[in-house]
Amino acid sequence: MNEILRLTKVTKSFQHKKAVNEVSFTIGKGEVVAILGPNGAGKTTTISIILGLLKPSAGEVTLFNHQPHEKRVREKIGTMLQEVSVMPGLKVREILELIRSYYPMPLAMEELIKLTGLTEQDLKTRAEKLSGGQKRRLSFALALAGNPELIIFDEPTVGMDITARNRFWQTVRMLAAQGKTVIFSTHYLQEADDAADRILLFKDGSIVADGTPEQIKARITKQSVSFMVNPEMSLVALYQHSEIDDIYRKNNRVYVQTTNTDKVLELIFQEKLGAYDIKIERGKLEEAFEQLTSETKEAI
Ligand SMILES: Nc1ncnc2c1ncn2[C@@H]1O[C@H](COP(=O)(O)OP(=O)(O)O)[C@@H](O)[C@H]1O
Ligand SMILES: [Mg+2]
Structure with a gap:
């Protein structure tokens, strides 16, 4: 350079x-x-x-x-x-x-x-x-x-x-x-x-x-990877990874919040969870940026 x-x-x-x-x-x-x-x-x-x-x-x-x-x-x-x-x-x-x-x-x-x-x-x-x-x-x-x-x-x-x-x-x-x-x-x-x-x-x-x-x-948009999985399956292995911000279950689906969806997909297969019907969702960009902006305003 x-x-x-x-x-x-x-x-x-x-x-x-x-x-x-x-x-x-x-x-x-x-x-x-x-x-x-x-x-x-x-x-x-x-x-x-x-x-x-x-x-x-x-x-x-x-x-x-x-x-x-x-x-x-x-x-x-x-x-x-x-x-x-x-x-x-x-x-x-x-x-x-x-x-x-x-x-x-x-x-x-x-x-x-x-x-x-x-x-x-x-x-x-x-x-x-x-x-x-x-x-x-x-x-x-x-x-x-x-x-x-x-x-x-x-x-x-x-x-x-x-x-x-x-x-x-x-x-x-x-x-x-x-x-x-x-x-x-x-x-x-x-x-x-x-x-x-x-x-x-x-x-x-x-x-x-x-x-x-x-x-x-x-980076600033909240993204999640969600999937269906056998409810007996432990998800503890996922928690070990720093790319994952949060994991929660809703209506039998597991939602993994992350800034790196590619990495999460890789982990899901690597940990052999038997996940199926996998979906990736991306939050609204403007919302994420607004949030960042308003947080700063409050701090002042
Ligand atoms: N001359 C100054 N005296 C005191 N505080 C200042 C001065 N200039 C900037 N600041 C403070 O430093 C912070 C950054 O200001 P600034 O660089 O102007 O931000 P931006 O251009 O991103 O709006 C603000 O909180 C502002 O109030
Ligand atoms: Mg300025």
Whole structure:
């Protein structure tokens, strides 16, 4: 793996609260990674630390095998901040020309316009006269101006309408296809599922799961394997296995709750239970995620 980013046991405390708690992960070139979690999970804090805007209380961050503050590192990173502070008096095109001039290898103006959907009208508008949508397009263009290798977005689609959102994700996919690395945060499971090829699931400042959207979905969804079996048959052998969360009987059926149904099927045969009429049921994904979200809210 061509390593772009490494966090090692990164912790950030505010007064007594640990906003981020011993978080470790690495991200390789070309990955599109979602930092997914409910409000308060520690997404913004983590991103701020990666961007060098916050100093971790403990732990280490390396970007491109260097410290986050080094200039040669900064030049390779693009980000879209929640609030764009634009330069009044300048037109959008002038702002972009100016920012591009700060970078050693900026993205061509035409490419920048094409990627971000800036219109002729946008380019002629003065900073202080920009509408919300125009500001967001400018902010996206500013993120890409330096032709960054790593692009980091904190909840980028908040406040975007469906058209802007689709366009944004289309561009992200184009950037990924060019080999760019993209990290974004979201509290929408659907968005992480649609846009990312890897999800870091955050809860209360810790990573509770790290995997492909498929793996994460399987992980948070309650699944069960149920089967019929001779009532005399002892199920004690099943309890020994760590993959099994719970076992109960209902209407003569045995239900085994698990995050790994494949493994349970294997165990059922391995233990020679004589199970028959085996069924696999998967709980509702949104429900599982809502549950995760509300648990966190209660904890605050
Ligand atoms: N500057 C700060 N001072 C005190 N607490 C903070 C500060 N920034 C964040 N927090 C707390 O840290 C936790 C994580 O916040 P944040 O990283 O913003 O979460 P997210 O972006 O996932 O919603 C929250 O409980 C938040 O209240
Ligand atoms: Mg946030």
